[in-house]
Amino acid sequence: MRGKLRAAVLLVVLLCLLAPIARAAECEPGQHDYTETRRTPATAMEDGEADYVCAICGHQYTKLLFATDHLWGNWITDQKPTCTEPGQRHRICTRTQPHTENAAIPALGHKYKETRKEPTCLEPGKSVFVCANDSAHTYEEAIPAPGSHSFGEWTEKTPAGEGAEGLEARECIRCGFSETNVLAALPTTTAEPPTEPATAPPTEPPAEPPRTIPVVDIVLVGANTVALGWFAFLLIPYFFGLAFAKRRRKALEERDALRKEVYELHGYK
Ligand SMILES: [Zn+2]
Ligand SMILES: [Zn+2]
Ligand SMILES: [Zn+2]
Numbered sequence: 653m654r655g656k657l658r659a660a661v662l663l664v665v666l667l668c669l670l671a672p673i674a675r676a677a678e679c680e681p682g683q684h685d686y687t688e689t690r691r692t693p694a695t696a697m698e699d700g701e702a703d704y705v706c707a708i709c710g711h712q713y714t715k716l717l718f719a720t721d722h723l724w725g726n727w728i729t730d731q732k733p734t735c736t737e738p739g740q741r742h743r744i745c746t747r748t749q750p751h752t753e754n755a756a757i758p759a760l761g762h763k764y765k766e767t768r769k770e771p772t773c774l775e776p777g778k779s780v781f782v783c784a785n786d787s788a789h790t791y792e793e794a795i796p797a798p799g800s801h802s803f804g805e806w807t808e809k810t811p812a813g814e815g816a817e818g819l820e821a822r823e824c825i826r827c828g829f830s831e832t833n834v835l836a837a838l839p840t841t842t843a844e845p846p847t848e849p850a851t852a853p854p855t856e857p858p859a860e861p862p863r864t865i866p867v868v869d870i871v872l873v874g875a876n877t878v879a880l881g882w883f884a885f886l887l888i889p890y891f892f893g894l895a896f897a898k899r900r901r902k903a904l905e906e907r908d909a910l911r912k913e914v915y916e917l918h919g920y921k
């Protein structure tokens with residue numbers, strides 16, 4: 653019993669010591685140099701086999717050759733694909749030796765659907781894109797606004813009257829925005845003028861004055877002329893009188909001078 657235990661311990665120790673050597677004889681994964689040593693080809697309905705031996709380390713294995721006419725079941729999805737990442741699926745063949753085939757499911761790609769919010773004349777709109785596969789996938793695009801209204805023709809809403817303002821309006825053909833403009837009031841023709849023409853028709857008064865006015869003028873001009881003539885007639889004697897008075901004064905002065913001279917000569921006082 654003790655001998656057996658000692659032998660077992662010794663074996664373990666020996667194996668531990670030899671392990672590095674044995675490991676050194678193994679190939680690194682993927683470094684084997686296999687050679688096919690035997691092959692039983694698969695038929696349409698039956699699996700075959702193939703033996704392989706590594707020329708370096710002597711490792712050998714048998715590969716199953718599946719029957720060529722597979723009996724595939726339905727694909728089973730292991731991982732659903734996303735818009736950007738492929739998924740995974742497999743199917744099982746139940747011909748002879750059950751075996752599976754794995755395959756990738758291609759990425760779905762985004763399936764964006766556009767929801768438009770149309771721009772108004774002055775405010776930009778936007779297109780919102782949401783992915784039908786994943787509503788978290790979304791982005792927006794701005795739709796620029798025209799920046800101004802597109803007005804039609806001005807239409808008179810309330811015509812301008814005498815002393816009353818009118819109103820005209822026009823509408824934007826795109827957004828329906830309406831703009832108004834005040835029409836200036838027409839000049840007021842007061843209520844009197846219409847009555848004046850009514851009384852004016854008897855145009856005799858204006859016709860009469862033209863006749864009377866020249867008569868008055870003629871009379872006045874005539875009167876003035878007569879007055880001036882009379883005044884001139886009166887002035888002539890006046891000037892003659894003045895001239896005569898002057899001459900007389902001169903004559904008197906001369907007489908006085910002579911008298912004075914005579915007095916001095918005769919010695920009068
Ligand atoms: Zn090997
Ligand atoms: Zn198969
Ligand atoms: Zn998406």
Ligand SMILES: [Zn+2]
Pocket residue numbers: 772773774800801802824825826827828829
């Ligand atoms: Zn507009």
